[in-house]
Amino acid sequence: MSKTTRVRFAPSPTGFLHIGGARTALFNWLFAKATGGKFLLRIEDTDTERSEERFTKDIFESLQWLGLHWDEEPVYQSARFDRYQSIAAGLMAKGEAYRCRCTSAELDAIRAECTKQKRPFRYPGTCREKGITDPGAVIRVRVPRTGETGFTDLIRGPISFKNQDLDDWVILRGNQSPTYNFSVVVDDHDLAITHVLRGEDHINNTPKQILLYRTLGYEVPEFAHLPMILGPDRSKLSKRHGAASTLEYRGMGFLPIALINFLARLGWSHGDQEIFTLNELQAAFSLEHIGKANAVFGIDKLNWMGGKMMELVPQGELFDYLGRYFSVETQFLKDYPKPTVEAGIGIIQGKVKNVLDLIEQLGCLFGEDPVFNRAALKEAEVPSVKEILEGAVAELEGSDFSKGDLESRLRAYAAKKQIKLTPVAQAVRFGVTGGKVSPGLFEMLELQGKERVLRRIALAVEALKS
RNA sequence: GUCCCCAUAGUCUAGAGGCCUAGGACAACUCCCUUUCACGGAGUAGACACGGGUUCGAAUCCCGUUGGGGACACCA
Numbered sequence: 302m303s304k305t306t307r308v309r310f311a312p313s314p315t316g317f318l319h320i321g322g323a324r325t326a327l328f329n330w331l332f333a334k335a336t337g338g339k340f341l342l343r344i345e346d347t348d349t350e351r352s353e354e355r356f357t358k359d360i361f362e363s364l365q366w367l368g369l370h371w372d373e374e375p376v377y378q379s380a381r382f383d384r385y386q387s388i389a390a391g392l393m394a395k396g397e398a399y400r401c402r403c404t405s406a407e408l409d410a411i412r413a414e415c416t417k418q419k420r421p422f423r424y425p426g427t428c429r430e431k432g433i434t435d436p437g438a439v440i441r442v443r444v445p446r447t448g449e450t451g452f453t454d455l456i457r458g459p460i461s462f463k464n465q466d467l468d469d470w471v472i473l474r475g476n477q478s479p480t481y482n483f484s485v486v487v488d489d490h491d492l493a494i495t496h497v498l499r500g501e502d503h504i505n506n507t508p509k510q511i512l513l514y515r516t517l518g519y520e521v522p523e524f525a526h527l528p529m530i531l532g533p534d535r536s537k538l539s540k541r542h543g544a545a546s547t548l549e550y551r552g553m554g555f556l557p558i559a560l561i562n563f564l565a566r567l568g569w570s571h572g573d574q575e576i577f578t579l580n581e582l583q584a585a586f587s588l589e590h591i592g593k594a595n596a597v598f599g600i601d602k603l604n605w606m607g608g609k610m611m612e613l614v615p616q617g618e619l620f621d622y623l624g625r626y627f628s629v630e631t632q633f634l635k636d637y638p639k640p641t642v643e644a645g646i647g648i649i650q651g652k653v654k655n656v657l658d659l660i661e662q663l664g665c666l667f668g669e670d671p672v673f674n675r676a677a678l679k680e681a682e683v684p685s686v687k688e689i690l691e692g693a694v695a696e697l698e699g700s701d702f703s704k705g706d707l708e709s710r711l712r713a714y715a716a717k718k719q720i721k722l723t724p725v726a727q728a729v730r731f732g733v734t735g736g737k738v739s740p741g742l743f744e745m746l747e748l749q750g751k752e753r754v755l756r757r758i759a760l761a762v763e764a765l766k767s
Numbered sequence: 768g769u770c771c772c773c774a775u776a777g778u779c780u781a782g783a784g785g786c787c788u789a790g791g792a793c794a795a796c797u798c799c800c801u802u803u804c805a806c807g808g809a810g811u812a813g814a815c816a817c818g819g820g821u822u823c824g825a826a827u828c829c830c831g832u833u834g835g836g837g838a839c840a841c842c843a
Contacts, residue, residue, distance in 0.1 A: 313843045337774040348842060405841075412840090419768040421839050458771070466839090504771060505838040529774080535835065539795055563779090563841045566792085569782055573791040592773095592780075595836055599778045602793040652805045706771080710790090711802085726802030731770055738804045 306338030310364075310371075312483070313345040314356035317546035318363040319501065320598065321530045321538055324564040328527060328591070329498050330369040333567070334583040342371040346379045347479050351488065363547040366626075367557045367581070376492065378484050385479035388487055388517070389440050389472055392402075397516050398408045398472060400438040401428035423468040442471040442483075442513060450508040455496070455525035455588050462508040470509060486510050490519040493525050501526045501595075509693060538598060551626060551657045555603065555653030559610040564604045567596045576609060608654035617682055618644040619650065619659070630660050633668045642667070645748055648740040662740065666748055671735030672755055673764035687765040689728040690758050692718070697758075704743040704750045711743075732761040 312318060319328075333340035342364070346352035366369070392398035394750070399637040412422045416717050424441070444467045450463025470481035479487070485506075489497060491517070504526050514521045532542035536543075562577055571577075571585045607690045611619075620643050623631045634642050649662040665671070675683055700706050715725045725741050733754055739745055746754055 311843090315843070345843065353840070401841095408840085410789080416768080421769045423839090460771070462771075471841050480839085480841070485843090489826080500837090502773065502837055503843090506843090531836075533778090545796080566779065568779090570791095574779065575779090594773055596780090597778060599793070602779060605793055630817090652803090668826095710800095715802095720803055722818085724802095730803060739802095740804090742802055752808050 304495065306333060306336040307341065307491070307493055308333050308338060308496050308498055309341040309343050309492060309494055310358050310369075311343040311345050311499075312490075313348065313351075314360060314482075315348065315351040315546070316356060318356075318447060319538060319545055320361045320547060320550075320564070321561070322360075323367065323547045324363065324366060324525060324530060324567060325498065326369050327367070327561060327564050328569070328586075331582060331586040332496065332498060332588065333372075333584040336493070336497050339372040340369070341373050341494075342375040342721050343486070343488060343492070344377045344379075345634055347378060347481065347484050347516075349379065350378070350479065351567060359546065359548065362742065365549065366551055367561060375556060376488065378479070378488065381477060381484070381488070384491070385487055386473065386477055386482055388482070388665060389479075392442060392472070392516070393440065396443075398430075398440050398442045398748050399429060399469075400433040400435060401441045401469075401471075402431075402433055402435060402438045408767045424470070425464075426469055429469065431733045431745040436477075437475055439471045442472050442516070444469050444509070446510060449688055451491070451513055452507060452524055454504075454512055454520070455523055457526060457593055459509075460504065462505075464508075464512075467509055467512070470512075471583055472514075482506055482509050483513070486513045486517065486519070489522060490514070490517070494522050496523045496525060498525045498527060501529050508580050523724060525591070530567060531597050533597060533599070535595075535597060542598070544669065550603075554657035554659075555607050556610045556614060556622070556656065558614065559603070559607045559655075562610070564639060567598070568592050574605075576613075604654055611653055611655065611659065612651045614650075616650065617647045619646050619656075622656070625662060627656065633664060637667055641748070645660045648744045648748065652740060665734050665736075666745065670753075673731075673761045675758075678765075683765055685724065686728040686731060686761055689718075689725055690732045690762050691764075693725070693729055693732070693759055694755065697746075697751070697755060700751070702747055702754075704747040715745050729758075732758040735761070 308329045310324050310329050312326075317338060330336070330340045331673075343358070345397045346357070393400075407427075408424075411425065415422045427444070428441070435756070444588055448464045449461050450464055450467075451459060453459050471480050472481065473479055507524055508524075511521055529536050532538045533594045534542075552558075558579065561579070561582070562575075565577065565582055565586075566575065568591055569586070570590050574585075577585070614622075618637060623634070645663055645666045646659065649659055649666075653662060655660045678686060693714060696710045698709075700710050711725055711729065712722055718725075727737065730737065730739050730742055730747070733739070733746065733749065
């Protein structure tokens with residue numbers, strides 16, 4: 302039996318957690334769940350210039366909102382500089398690394414020359430044999446000039462690079478802080494990570510890291526590089542493509558399970574199945590069914606998924622969710638008993654695509670009386686709507702306001718007037734909501750209750766008088 | 768430019784040599800249901816990038832071309 306799998310999500314707090322990062326986190330989390338392993342979180346804040354506290358908070362909050370809970374205390378790289386420095390010192394002592402005093406101006410000159418010769422920039426090894434001891438100089442690791450370094454990607458199969466295309470890269474900066482490729486190796490080893498699942502943009506970093514694992518005598522973990530998520534223009538997802546941060550989707554009213562389903566199906570598949578519960582996802586997830594090709598983020602399908610989930614999530618959960626994340630927006634529900642609000646959610650949830658729409662509809666049911674405006678109707682409709690409403694009042698006054706009774710009365714009323722139910726229903730709908738769209742009429746009326754309905758109709762009639 | 772990865776409809780994808788006259792989903796369109804809007808139901812249209820191989824047989828394997836993406840930092 303192989304050892305327990307340990308995976309990690311390792312974002313850098315230099316920006317909000319974007320949707321691509323969220324999916325990387327999700328896949329790691331699912332992989333951990335599917336294999337009975339651990340999911341860890343590591344904050345890669347070695348770049349003290351660009352890292353910000355608020356971004357770390359955003360990452361935590363995004364993952365918590367999605368329900369991707371991590372199993373151990375988060376690790377901050379900024380708290381481990383001593384560790385990286387001592388590993389670097391060990392490398393120096395073994396002659397595997399050396400100090401370099403090339404200035405950025407010198408490096409830029411080389412870079413410019415390379416560009417001119419249409420070659421990629423590679424550090425030429427200027428300081429390799431100089432034996433520099435200046436403690437403020439950067440430290441570079443020695444990379445073999447010949448041979449190749451390869452690995453078997455769990456998603457893509459064998460990938461290999463010629464060592465001559467690599468170079469002696471910097472592991473410790475002038476201020477003795479570690480660079481990404483260095484701290485990743487040390488941390489993944491220290492955390493006993495068994496599988497590294499990350500974006501495809503890291504494939505090129507992998508050989509450098511593997512070489513370092515070997516010179517450090519560390520066991521090399523398995524790697525799986527996920528395809529990227531692209532914007533509608535097929536370029537890397539960025540702010541230009543609308544929502545940049547994961548939490549913005551919460552603000553747009555998407556349920557976390559909707560985003561999770563959508564993200565899971567972006568690059569991964571399970572036959573023809575589109576809708577999954579969290580448990581189903583955890584059980585079905587496997588690396589073999591992750592595709593290799595990049596995927597375009599299409600909001601249409603997310604919207605559809607959003608609607609599906611609004612329908613599937615139980616009323617009680619939606620009620621709690623509103624209280625948790627939209628308490629300000631749903632202040633107007635405060636005085637209603639939970640069962641009443643849940644009943645309201647029940648008649649709306651199948652018709653809306655997201656939480657924002659749900660709140661709006663709940664507002665029609667439980668909020669303040671709408672502002673009735675005759676401009677909401679075609680001018681030609683006004684007289685008949687007004688007349689139907691005036692007549693309907695008498696019918697409704699005698700009702701016990703159960704939806705069955707309401708329906709039979711309004712149908713009878715329409716029959717008496719020798720018109721179809723449609724105009725009656727539309728008139729009453731306007732009279733109660735001020736608009737033309739609502740949940741099912743009779744159940745809505747029942748939920749509103751007699752007093753409120755009659756009051757609103759009176760207001761509507763008043764508004765229609767010219 | 769160099770290196771790496773990728774390539775089924777507008778989009779997400781199924782497909783591991785014959786089960787494919789290529790399946791599902793979103794979006795589009797048509798019709799049905801209907802008290803509105805949705806939902807739901809029934810349909811229509813739409814794809815294996817191209818060229819060579821290998822094979823009795825290729826969407827599936829190999830090579831090339833083209834196209835797309837990514838990486839080329841004292842960012843991660």
